[in-house]
Amino acid sequence: xxxxxxxxxxxxxxVVLATIATFLAAMLSGCFGxxxxxxxxxxxxxxxxxxxxAPAPPAVLTATAGDSEITLTWPASTGATSYNVYRGTSSxxxxxxxxxxxxxGYTDTSVTNGTAYWYQVTAVNAAGExxxxxxxxxxxxxxxxxxxxxxxxxxxxxxxxxxxxxxxAIGYKVYRSTSSxxxxxLASPVTTTSYTDTTVTNGTTxxxxxxxxxxxxxxxxxxxxxxxx
Numbered sequence: 001x002x003x004x005x006x007x008x009x010x011x012x013x014x015v016v017l018a019t020i021a022t023f024l025a026a027m028l029s030g031c032f033g034x035x036x037x038x039x040x041x042x043x044x045x046x047x048x049x050x051x052x053x054a055p056a057p058p059a060v061l062t063a064t065a066g067d068s069e070i071t072l073t074w075p076a077s078t079g080a081t082s083y084n085v086y087r088g089t090s091s092x093x094x095x096x097x098x099x100x101x102x103x104x105g106y107t108d109t110s111v112t113n114g115t116a117y118w119y120q121v122t123a124v125n126a127a128g129e130x131x132x133x134x135x136x137x138x139x140x141x142x143x144x145x146x147x148x149x150x151x152x153x154x155x156x157x158x159x160x161x162x163x164x165x166x167x168x169a170i171g172y173k174v175y176r177s178t179s180s181x182x183x184x185x186l187a188s189p190v191t192t193t194s195y196t197d198t199t200v201t202n203g204t205t206x207x208x209x210x211x212x213x214x215x216x217x218x219x220x221x222x223x224x225x226x227x228x229x
Contacts, residue, residue, distance in 0.1 A: 054128035055080040058104070061121050063138035067216045069109045070117055070138045076104045077123035077130065084129065086120040091135060094120045111140045143217035144169045147193075147210045154227035159197045159206055163222060169212035176208050180224065183209045200229045 058074035072085065083101040086094035087108070097119075098106060111117055116139040120132040149164040161174065171189035176197065186208075187195060200206055205228040209221040 052125070052127040053079070055123040055125050055130050057123055057130040057133050058083070058121055059133075061119065061133040061136045063117075063119055063136035065138035065140045065215060067142050068111060068113055068140055069107055070111055070119075070140055071105070071107045072119055072121065072136070073105045074121055074133060079125050080123035080130075081125045082123075084122045084124060086122070086132065088118045089115065091118050091137070094118055094132075094135070099124075113140050113142050115139065141168075141214075141216045144212040144214050144219045146220040147172065147212050147222040150208065150210050150222040150225045152206070152208050152225035152227035154200075154206075154229040156202060157198060157200065157229060159200055159208070159227045159229055160194070161197065161208055161210070161225070162194045163210050165193050166212035166219065168214050169219075170214045171212075173211045173213060173218065174208065175210070175221065176206055178204060178206060180207050180226070183207060183221075183224075189213075202229050204228065 055077045058077045058080075061072065061074045064071045064073075074083075077083075081102075082099070083104070083106075084096060085098040085101060085106050085108075087097035088094040097108075108117070108119075116137055118135055118137045120135055122132050123130040144166045147163040147166050149162075151162050153160045163172075166172075171191050172193070172195075173188040174186045174190055174195050174197075175183035176186040177183040186197065190210075195210075197206070197208075205226055207224055207226045209224050211221050212219040
């Protein structure tokens with residue numbers, strides 16, 4: 001019996017295969033694109049995922065010491081939803097200390113007076129974590145001791161105060177009242193160990209106390225001294 005198979009049947013199989021190959025190539029081109037970030041390309045985002053771009057690190061970190069605390073401040077980072085604080089007790093050894101800080105600042109109260117601490121901060125969003133900021137360091141210390149030896153001398157229209165210098169103080173505050181034990185702030189900052197009060201009335205007795213202060217805080221009050229101009 002004479003075969004009825006078409007003479008070009010074997011060619012049609014290759015045409016179908018070629019068509020499929022062309023279709024697959026087009027599909028792959030649509031998925032991966034012609035460039036690393038072209039239309040339709042697959043983009044791998046670093047960090048914790050979620051797409052987008054991780055924020056830049058905050059510009060400048062500062063650390064200010066107080067009494068048993070260190071206050072950190074930094075400018076907000078665009079796109080950040082929180083910040084991570086890194087801490088160490090020597091330069092370059094900072095490890096994660098506090099995460100999920102939602103403001104552009106943090107006060108560390110878990111410190112010991114007299115110990116130096118080093119800090120860095122990163123900005124975080126859904127796309128990941130930024131690089132670290134500059135390193136900032138501070139050493140918390142107690143406030144200075146109270147001034148001693150306060151004296152008050154009244155003359156016409158004024159009362160002159162003098163007291164002993166306090167080590168480490170960057171200034172002093174003068175307190176005054178017209179009755180003992182009720183002094184309120186009169187003058188600050190006073191940068192010498194003397195002060196002349198010219199806002200007095202002759203014949204009225206005035207009571208004074210003085211405190212010293214530095215970046216860590218304010219001392220207790222000095223002895224009380226009184227005078228009558």
